[in-house]
Amino acid sequence: AQSVTQLGSHVSVSEGALVLLRCNYSSSVPPYLFWYVQYPNQGLQLLLKYTSAATLVKGINGFEAEFKKSETSFHLTKPSAHMSDAAEYFCAVSNANTDKLIFGTGTRLQVFP
C-alpha cells in the first residue's frame, strides 16, 4: 500500500522568503512522487515529478524537490516566494506497477506582501 502525509495544512510566508512544503511518503515498492498545484476553481497543474532518476528534481516556476529515501520525504522548496505562488499544493505517490495517484490532503500556501 502507498500513502502520503503532508505536514501542515496551512503555510504562510512573506514575499521573498523561502517556501518549504513537507511531504512524507509510505511505499512498499520504489515510489514515483509528484507535486501538483491547484489554483481556486481550477484543476491540478503538475509542478514536478520524481521517477527514480536524479534525486533533486527541478520543476516549473522555480520550485524543486529532493527525494530522500532514508527520510521517506519529498519536500517542495522555492528560494523566494512570489505573490502568485499562493495556492493549494498536493503531494502524490504512485509506482511502476500502477498509474493510480494517491494524494495527500494538501497544503494551502499564503504569501504576504
Place this chain on the structure above:
Amino acid sequence: DTGVSQDPRHKITKRGQNVTFRCDPISEHNRLYWYRQTLGQGPEFLTYFQNEAQLEKSRLLSDRFSAERPKGSFSTLEIQRTEQGDSAMYLCASSRLEGQFFGPGTRLTVL
C-alpha cells in the same frame, strides 16, 4: 488549447437524478483517469482507462457510478440516482508516460 477539457464545468441537480460528465483528453494520450475531490481533501482515484479498456476501479466507486471510453478518445462518467454525498469536484486527467495532466473539473452540487 490542447489541454484536457471537461464539460460541463458546473452541474446542479436534485437528489435522485442521473448526471453525465464528459472528458476530452490530450489527443496523443492513451491513458485517462477520473478522480473525485471533496472540499479540503486531495483528489481520490475513481477509475482509469488505457485506450478503451477500463483497467482499474476504486472500491469507493459504487454501482451507481459508471464510466466509459468507447473509442479510446473521450470518456463519460455517469452517476445514477444522485445522493447529496456525491457533491464534489470530478476531475479528469490523461497521460502517455509518467505524469498526469488534469482538466479543470466538473463541480457537482446535489440538492
